[in-house]
Amino acid sequence: MSLDPAYLTRMISAHGPFTRVVVARAQGSTPREEGAAMLVWPDRIVGTIGGGALELAAITAARAGRSGFEAVPLGPAMGQCCGGAVTLGYEAWDSARIAQVQGDWHARALGRTLGRTEAMPLAVTRALARARDRGAVPPMMIEGWLIERVAPPPLPLWIWGAGHVGRALVNVMQPLPDLAIHWADSHAERFPDTIPEGITPLIAENPATLASLAPRHAHHLVLTYSHALDLDLCHRLLSHGFGALGLIGSATKWARFRKRLAALGHTDAQILRIACPIGDPSLGKHPQAIALSVASALVREQNAVQTASERGMRAG
Structure with missing residues (x-):
């Protein structure tokens, strides 16, 4: 650390x-x-x-x-x-x-x-x-x-949606080091009464309008209450740029989204940068199970990047 x-x-x-x-x-x-x-x-x-x-x-x-x-x-x-x-x-x-x-x-x-x-x-x-x-x-x-x-700037992680999965993700991710977490939804009532320490809540009637505020290297997890909002977020983030983008959903939802995003002008290569579903399906659909699998994948990714960086430093 x-x-x-x-x-x-x-x-x-x-x-x-x-x-x-x-x-x-x-x-x-x-x-x-x-x-x-x-x-x-x-x-x-x-x-x-x-x-x-x-x-x-x-x-x-x-x-x-x-x-x-x-x-x-x-x-x-x-x-x-x-x-x-x-x-x-x-x-x-x-x-x-x-x-x-x-x-x-x-x-x-x-x-x-x-x-x-x-x-x-x-x-x-x-x-x-x-x-x-x-x-x-x-x-x-x-x-x-x-x-x-001295730690580099933390990885910006944007979690879209304050429902069951969003809350589980925030609770699992919040203690992890080297993350700057923003949490977005449409109304204050959708958030828990107490926001975990270090989490930045963002509220907008249409949360998708906030996508342009995210750094272009940010990681995003899209899991709102609305398929229409999820699609709008994916469309805006594909246009804006991102480091990684995960979308909660079934195979049917993902197939429908691929067609609609293509109709909006995005290429297959761009669309396939979206990971759907998020997490490890073998662990089930319980919100905490999804959160644990998503968090473990992110930690593995960060550790791999750090290990590669340290090896490069030693080789240099």
């Missing part, structure tokens, strides 16, 4: 300053991977470093004001059967700290206040230079410093 200043800013705006706990090193069998993080306040937590005894101890330590690194052998220290070891980094964050995050990589010493005369260790300087010049991914920990990649 990358360090995301925009997300951290939203969390501070919503709940105030916090302590961030990050898995800076993972060796052997561990609950979570390097980079997994959680945010800890006196009255709440967001995210997870794996749950169980390790997470409970980390929450307690964060609330007690711990800073810096802590090496934890999971078996001897926690009685966990994983058998591995982790090093956790504890860091207090506020708006001033977020303002220090610049560029593609962010390196800082944990557990002490940096004075003006304290220089970055040469090993850290060299690791950052290799990352920026040759794409070599640095270790997260070097000589008491934590190095993290």
Whole structure:
């Protein structure tokens, strides 16, 4: 997981300053991977470093004001059967700290206040230079410093429709990192009383008129209450441009839509960029089943893109 200043800013705006706990090193069998993080306040937590005894101890330590690194052998220290070891980094964050995050990589010493005369260790300087010049991914920990990649802008995901499937999708997608979710429908009453944190609701009498507001690389999931509205959205999005477009529907609906979209002037190649149905049909039509399968496909896609990017960086 990358360090995301925009997300951290939203969390501070919503709940105030916090302590961030990050898995800076993972060796052997561990609950979570390097980079997994959680945010800890006196009255709440967001995210997870794996749950169980390790997470409970980390929450307690964060609330007690711990800073810096802590090496934890999971078996001897926690009685966990994983058998591995982790090093956790504890860091207090506020708006001033977020303002220090610049560029593609962010390196800082944990557990002490940096004075003006304290220089970055040469090993850290060299690791950052290799990352920026040759794409070599640095270790997260070097000589008491934590190095993290700064997250690129989140993927815009637009969910069209606040019915059963739309609500299930939002509830499943909302906790996932690196997504900026917009949720559109025709009336405020169609949304739940409480919109999940971080979701941007959009309301228009004809939601299809909002399609032009979406970034041209956005991903879209079209699942409104109306076939006519679904068709209008597909037509407008094909004309506007998109990164991916999924449409809920049966084989009969999709065959009808292909004919109508062709009559509206779209080519077969354009129309076939639409994925219909969405999700894995073998899991059934329950809203949560659809949401889980769509979310898992999106996560696999994002992980594949990130893995390919990291391989390209190493090869470069």
